[in-house]
Amino acid sequence: MATISQADFGQPQHFQMPHGLAMRRRSLLLLQSSLSCFAFAFPSPLQFYFPSGSASRLSSGRHMTTTASSFSSAASTEVSARMASDGGEVSFPESCLTHDLYSGITVDTESLDFCADDFKDRLTRAISVWRSEGKRGIWLKVPTKRSHLIASATSLGFDFQHGEAGFCVLTKWLPETESRLPHPPTHQVGVGCLVCHPMTGKMLVVQEKSGPAAKRKLWKMPTGLCDPSEDISEAAVRELMEETGLDCEVDEIVCFRQSHGGLFGRSDLFFVVKCSLASKYVEGLKEGREIELVPQEEEILDADWIDIEDYINQSVWKESPLYKEMNGKILRAARRDVASEGPQGFIAKNLPIGWRPGSNTIYVPSNSKL
Amino acid sequence: MATISQADFGQPQHFQMPHGLAMRRRSLLLLQSSLSCFAFAFPSPLQFYFPSGSASRLSSGRHMTTTASSFSSAASTEVSARMASDGGEVSFPESCLTHDLYSGITVDTESLDFCADDFKDRLTRAISVWRSEGKRGIWLKVPTKRSHLIASATSLGFDFQHGEAGFCVLTKWLPETESRLPHPPTHQVGVGCLVCHPMTGKMLVVQEKSGPAAKRKLWKMPTGLCDPSEDISEAAVRELMEETGLDCEVDEIVCFRQSHGGLFGRSDLFFVVKCSLASKYVEGLKEGREIELVPQEEEILDADWIDIEDYINQSVWKESPLYKEMNGKILRAARRDVASEGPQGFIAKNLPIGWRPGSNTIYVPSNSKL
The missing domain is CATH 3.40.630.30 (Gcn5-related N-acetyltransferase (GNAT))
Structure with a gap:
């Protein structure tokens, strides 16, 4: 070779x-x-x-x-x-x-x-x-x-x-053969932010102002699409800030899902991203200051902390094999957090390719303890 | 609630x-x-x-x-x-x-x-x-x-x-505000197939017929893009078959990478997928039959099994922090296979949402032994 x-x-x-x-x-x-x-x-x-x-x-x-x-x-x-x-x-x-x-x-x-x-x-x-x-x-x-x-x-x-x-x-x-030209981009990439309260272990959720989820008063993780040229981790940090006003760091990708049949027949990848609130909030809590939630005026009706079991027990998800699986992983990741265990999913490392410009992020299995 | x-x-x-x-x-x-x-x-x-x-x-x-x-x-x-x-x-x-x-x-x-x-x-x-x-x-x-x-x-x-x-x-x-319409799909999704020989533990690699990789005689994993509406796992199985003629099952996603700046400024996600050859090959080997590699006529110059260290030691990758990291995970995953250890990455589960048609796949952390 x-x-x-x-x-x-x-x-x-x-x-x-x-x-x-x-x-x-x-x-x-x-x-x-x-x-x-x-x-x-x-x-x-x-x-x-x-x-x-x-x-x-x-x-x-x-x-x-x-x-x-x-x-x-x-x-x-x-x-x-x-x-x-x-x-x-x-x-x-x-x-x-x-x-x-x-x-x-x-x-x-x-x-x-x-x-x-x-x-x-x-x-x-x-x-x-x-x-x-x-x-x-x-x-x-x-x-x-x-x-x-x-x-x-x-x-x-x-x-x-x-x-x-x-x-x-x-x-x-031009040739008389089947075209070998590539198809356009096929996927949207989205993130959901799994954030637990540093003291209570409760989960951060939002209720949207409009749309079917709003109509059902569904409590959701803050979610959003990656902007063009935006990393999964960056999108999670941005979306959490936009929807709730909170600053965080990304811990791990808990799980992800691929679906087909979206806009113009395209597909999506949705990543559940476990995030930790910035240390200033923990310090504030120790000094008696509550974490202030600032719901995004345009989209978000309310933001709150709820018991993760209440989140999971919303019937619309209990009826779905997919979301039962996803929520099981969310519960597991949230509890690891409370118990101060390390991540189990994929963690991000921003690394250059070395011989060309631009940023690249690799997501690799964490050094799990279990 | x-x-x-x-x-x-x-x-x-x-x-x-x-x-x-x-x-x-x-x-x-x-x-x-x-x-x-x-x-x-x-x-x-x-x-x-x-x-x-x-x-x-x-x-x-x-x-x-x-x-x-x-x-x-x-x-x-x-x-x-x-x-x-x-x-x-x-x-x-x-x-x-x-x-x-x-x-x-x-x-x-x-x-x-x-x-x-x-x-x-x-x-x-x-x-x-x-x-x-x-x-x-x-x-x-x-x-x-x-x-x-x-x-x-x-x-x-x-x-x-x-x-x-x-x-x-x-x-x-129509309104006099900033448009809130969504952008088109942003990502291509690609797979690379990590396949180890059931007996020797060597890694399956291919050399392409054209392009810069071919010019450098680079040995690569079989790779390809997800077709529209195709799951990551499906793409891995298809690409391996197309490029080498081999039938496999998907074990796990070893790691993945996100990059930006591709076609029309779009991004990509590339998943390293660990696959196991179908059991018929193992049975054939026990009966003294070699595994026949059938390189894809159009694209693939040659397919072979090489020591994973030889794969990793190709200098173009050793010079890259990103690929050093990726190859480290590949090595780890390949050695787990040889040692019959379980997967460490994300495994796929095809699950219905429950209340609407269509297929969805969730990728979740495996039950790792380590």
Whole structure:
């Protein structure tokens, strides 16, 4: 087996490649996910960082800044004519084209002030050239202000791949094979905060102002979705602060659940996160000060501490095998806390990958006592 | 605290509501994620199942079937004129409108055979009516074949919310406040399969055919992304079969990692899944038959068993704090296997929620021996 040394990595470079990934749809090599995990050089389909590279990360994903392509024959930002093997021309500025390592190409239409018909004409010619060059996946990023270009693209066989505030992305797979382009993100990630009172062991719960849970007067853990680019642990700390005004640290992930069939058929992962209140509250209690709960004005009707058995005994959960299981783990984790035992679930460690920028968090089994 | 009985739930009904969720963007109540976890009646923003409801789930998210709205004053599937408080008209068929419990409304343009100008005119009038009615979030689902309607919508202030093969969704927040509509799915979910040889304890690894990992001749675990609506455990079993031809069962999640900055700025969760080969291989070995590895033709150059230390000692991982940590957990999990110890991580239990259709899996700490 060959070994890999840092010296192999070459000079810092930065490619961007949200492109024609050379993989079957069903068994895509993991991109940001596992490829960055198991191969040094696949931190992201959008970004190809060589280990010693210093290129900055895409901060929001809203703008795919383009870099000079190694395939480019014209560095101009004006419309250029690039001669192809069949004598065709690609009448887009090289500055809006990004080539990737998987025979893919991205067209960012941000700067393309073409009318729909002109764009369709140019795209038609470009597809012909790219096909003759052996290109596979064509990615078209269309900012909201250029949405008049979308119908031109779909009339040429492009389909939606992704969308979010500010832009959408369409793709076209050129070969006569099943598309190997990746699907868009599939999961929402949510957290629930399990917090026990430092003295009484009671559980922190909230009642919402609106929605079916509110109608049933259900007492819940503070919950919320991870913001884009937010870690599970960060989301738990933020949500607890937002919904109750309390400051905490994350101890462990008690358990988690995966479900399917959510928004647009997507899935979710929901993590029950055991949190400990900041030490200032414990110190305050010792000095006779109660913990002040400040329910979020917009969403939360009330926040309180209740016996964990009362929480669990809400009939809507007792009727569910899933929530009986989850609540059993919650009870166990809460009682460990009271007994000052260590965590049993997964604890977070923020660790750099080492050879590329950005934060990564690994969740690993704690050193359990039992 | 009020308790909730099954009798409270009322008759079976089915609303769909990918709509104007009455929540701040940063602290969205969890939808499919935590709301279904902590409130009986929020299985999904697209679907509102009463517990005894028998409505079928959205199977793929590609089609939002509309149901007769309780707000509807006309059941016709033809264009209807619905009088609003200000005397305005909403000139869309009621059958393409879905009202939700958060003062939101969805327009599915699947059946709307309007030209762009006509659509813009109708949408303009509809917005006026909906605003006067106190509607908040307007959701517009546009199938690929109707993409000529998109520019009309964006000219009226709509922006992209979601996109995937077959359609995109645009939204508009009517109040003069910050939008509280949810963001699209944020995460890809990936798995890596940790498999040890039943006799030798060696680790199953693969080498890829293309990409930077291939260039470095890196030996990796078989990895892949969860397909849409696929559980972590299912993905692990499928990926192992696809990449090596081997059949397995999932034992535990050894650890997982969350990263940010992937495709379009999205994030990923990567789960290391410990798997045991099916018993037929163990029986075969006892009878002198080797385990046959069948590398996936398209992606995998080679598959083999190697000493786990050789796996870990690939320098690219030794240089990374993150992968050193991950590989430490992998080593520990692999050695537990050899020593016939129980799992230390999270094990999967497929459990129904109880009051609504669909599958859910909870991952809980195993009964560790240590």
